[in-house]
Amino acid sequence: MGAVRTPGRPRSEKAEKAIIDAAIDMIAEGTGVAELSIEAIAARAGVGKTTIYRRWSNKEDLVVDALATLKAPLPELDSQSVRENVVRYLTVMRHETHSRRTRCIMNIALSESDRFPHLAERFREIAIKPRREALRGVVQRGVDSGELRADVDIEVAMAALTGAMLFFTKWRDNDDELPADLAERIADQVLGGLRP
Amino acid sequence: MGAVRTPGRPRSEKAEKAIIDAAIDMIAEGTGVAELSIEAIAARAGVGKTTIYRRWSNKEDLVVDALATLKAPLPELDSQSVRENVVRYLTVMRHETHSRRTRCIMNIALSESDRFPHLAERFREIAIKPRREALRGVVQRGVDSGELRADVDIEVAMAALTGAMLFFTKWRDNDDELPADLAERIADQVLGGLRP
């Protein structure tokens, strides 16, 4: 076991990557999962439909695999200061608003989760959970070190921080750039209620 | 002008309502705007396709009109206490998570806004703006009365309050009921940073 015998022509890694990229691109551009057509993906990837059907039996499996390639590039949250760590976290979050892949997973997380539970679960595992844990660690360390109040409601604190940025990126009225100091403003405002 | 002559049989108000209700229902159930089929709406409304096409030339117009019927039932935010007003606001928001119409407009707001800008604009006007203004009024009055710090960043404060609840309702891992005291917890946690 291990090295698998390859009797014939091996499957093209390039084609596989092109297919996944095409799918991610289309989702990132706003195409819903339900409207994703295999035909369109194949055309965009410059690939025959056969090549897609040979690998994935249905659309959802394809999207799950596509999501799996999206790794969450977490910022380093190793500062001694809770505020500094929170600012870093929120800054990354703000920048990611303009990232293709992030728009992609945000769209799925926020809208398709009801219709594709399997997909949503996978997405949470890949994209949300690690960030959640990282931020929870920051808050928890702040509580342990005494920089934050001992009675901090950690879940609510995380929701306020993340939710505030989420609100700005998704519910704002115009498409203007977000203010450069938004991360600091949110951190200062919310942390004010966390300090002893 | 004014009273319009009606040569023949008047259009059925009942049919019109049935069509709009059907459209809202389907969106509320998770059907994306792009996937909404006129056929399905007609079938669900117990109406001929003709009746739909006679009134709306395209799907987007129909959905815009459907959204227009969704009025925002704002809570009364007339308490003297900022905390009490905020708790009322967040409580309504939490309850609405389970409301059909709210799920409908949330879905559109969060996912379809990129693809249907006209729709998103209309939605913001109807559903988001009045609530936003109401909450802004609460915070502003708190600042004026001295209950909140004078240097409160109002936009960020609103984002933190609303965003926290939004985060809980949309990004939570499980489908469990939200904690009953969530509104109080968010209010206390965030307001802690706003008080002088």
Place this chain on the structure above:
DNA sequence: GCGTTGCGAAACACCATCGTATCGAAAATA
């Protein structure tokens, strides 16, 4: 009662996508 318009139902041609099958060429092993 007449003319007009709306109603629901059905049929229409058109188009996109579905999932499958077939094709000759390409790429690997033996």
Place this chain on the structure above:
DNA sequence: TATTTTCGATACGATGGTGTTTCGCAACGC
């Protein structure tokens, strides 16, 4: 070279949506 498998391309019937038209009946003003 022979064999095997995948490649992209294309064609296929099936399905389901599109927007339009036609039909007979219903509801209104005159």
